[in-house]
Amino acid sequence: MDAREERLVRNEVLFRELNETIESIAHKQGADDHVFEFVCECSNVDCTLSLPLTLEVYEDTRGAPDLFLVAPGHDLPEIEDVVGEGEGFQVVRKRGAAARIAERTDPRS
């Protein structure tokens, strides 16, 4: 993995941390089927898109350290594969060195 790829993954890790904060606030407010605005966890630090997700969908994805939630089309094929999608979001799985960084920095571990 080169420095550029590492930087891209680190951006995604930051957005994941932000979503963990959003989730902990959301948990105090509503039921699992209520839709909350999470942030796109793509590698573009300037991306400001929000993702409409239920806590149920968010939890299902967050349980795996190498899975991230991004807006449709915001996947980065050089470091990840699209493994699922729903209304207004895609689930991507990190590959190789990107996956190792994602696992090492997993806020749930």
Ligand SMILES: [Zn+2]
């Ligand atoms: Zn994005």
